[in-house]
Amino acid sequence: MCGAPDQAAALPPGTDLSKETVLAGRVVAGGEPVGGAFVRLLDGTGEFTAEVVASASGDFRFFAAPGTWTLRALSRAGNGQSVVTAGGPGLHTTELAVA
Amino acid sequence: MSRQDVLVTADWAEKNLGTEGVVFVEVDEDTTAYDGGHIPGAVKINWTDELQDPVRRDIVNKEQFEQLLSAKGIGNDDLVILYGGNNNWFAAYAYWEFKLYGHAGVKLLDGGRKKWELDGRTLTTDEVSRPATSYTAIDPDLSIRAFRDEVLDAIGAKNLVDVRSPDEFSGKISAPAHLPQEQAQRKGHIPTAINVPWSKAANEDGTFKSDDELSELYGEAGLDGSRSTIAYCRIGERSSHTWLVLRELLGHSDVKNYDGSWTEYGSLVGVPIEVGTGAGR
Incomplete structure (x- = not known):
């Protein structure tokens, strides 16, 4: 379905990290988690790919593909972005600071 | 409007x-x-x-x-x-x-x-x-809803606007990147469709872009203003967003939403499918 799945930190059962490229992380402001931020996944050309809402604990994740991605967060606490390079399948985590 | x-x-x-x-x-x-x-x-x-x-x-x-x-x-x-x-x-x-x-x-x-x-x-x-x-x-009011036979007849005759992401359009993936991959039997897009992802019509905060920006977007993508238009995506909700832009905001006269979208079309037996970046551009 087209809604964002639960953005809890745990991966869904059956996620095969030898095949899936998962970008996951936490939105933070001054080291504290920011819940409910809108996290946008932009591809290597800056083009919008997907958007999720971070959980109450600031966690988010995307099922993507190997490559270079920009993660951009919009929140009441401010906005921020971070570039992530996923060299291959697996879990790639990042801390996304907003200010 | x-x-x-x-x-x-x-x-x-x-x-x-x-x-x-x-x-x-x-x-x-x-x-x-x-x-x-x-x-x-x-x-x-x-x-x-x-x-x-x-x-x-x-x-x-x-x-x-x-x-x-x-x-x-x-x-x-x-x-x-x-x-x-x-x-x-x-x-x-x-x-x-x-x-x-x-x-x-x-x-x-x-x-x-x-x-x-x-x-x-x-x-x-x-x-x-x-x-x-x-x-x-x-x-x-079926003047705003397209069904599959009409979509087949529209190939090469009407504007077909595929509003999914480029990777869904080209056939690389079958669903948006943040979702489990599922649904249609085949990947790709309807021949002659142009690919204008819905997201290009929206600003970062979710508001719609200005009329001038929207006109330029679809003009540059090759939408022929003198023809009727059918918009589709995967399950018909992202294409409603684009349908609203084309018919309600830009005032195009004959625009339909194909709510069957790719989950229907990509599962039909015998219909033409195109993969890759498409001839629409």
Whole structure:
């Protein structure tokens, strides 16, 4: 379905990290988690790919593909972005600071 | 149609929260967002099981739509303001369905839940109950809904606008990147379709781009303004967003939403499919 799945930190059962490229992380402001931020996944050309809402604990994740991605967060606490390079399948985590 | 006939701003909405005859409706696929906090006075509609038939693959019929709106306490004369998450995808789908069944006063909150939240405007968990009405719908206006045979006939004859992401269009993936991959039997797109992802019509905060920006976007993508247009995506909600842009904001005269979209087309036996970046560009 087209809604964002639960953005809890745990991966869904059956996620095969030898095949899936998962970008996951936490939105933070001054080291504290920011819940409910809108996290946008932009591809290597800056083009919008997907958007999720971070959980109450600031966690988010995307099922993507190997490559270079920009993660951009919009929140009441401010906005921020971070570039992530996923060299291959697996879990790639990042801390996304907003200010 | 002009922008003021189709959209309301968050400022307008905030000033009209208690206005008699104005009903706010949150539309989501997953209504836990509503339950965690909604615009004061707003009722919720669940896209999955209230706007679609629970058994057959179809939108609700006229009688089901009448029952739904009656139960939600929405009258024929009410001005309905729709909003939701996911950049208003499901609210735009609801807008299309409200138009299909002839509701006169319906508008979309520009920016939806996202802008409302980013602005720090009030959300409440208060329960909302509205007295039931006796709603009357018209027979569906099929001038805004396309079916599969019409889509096949449109190949090379009408504008086909595929609003999915480039990777879905080219056949690399079958669903948006943040979702489990599922659905149609084949990947790719309808031959001659142009690919204009829905997201290009929206700003970062979920509001629609200006009319000038939108005209330029579809013009550059090769949309022929003298032809009729059919928009599609995977399950018909992102294409409602683009349908709303083309017909309601830009005023194109014959624009239909193909709600069967790729999950139907990509499962049909014997139809032509194109993969790669397409000939539409």
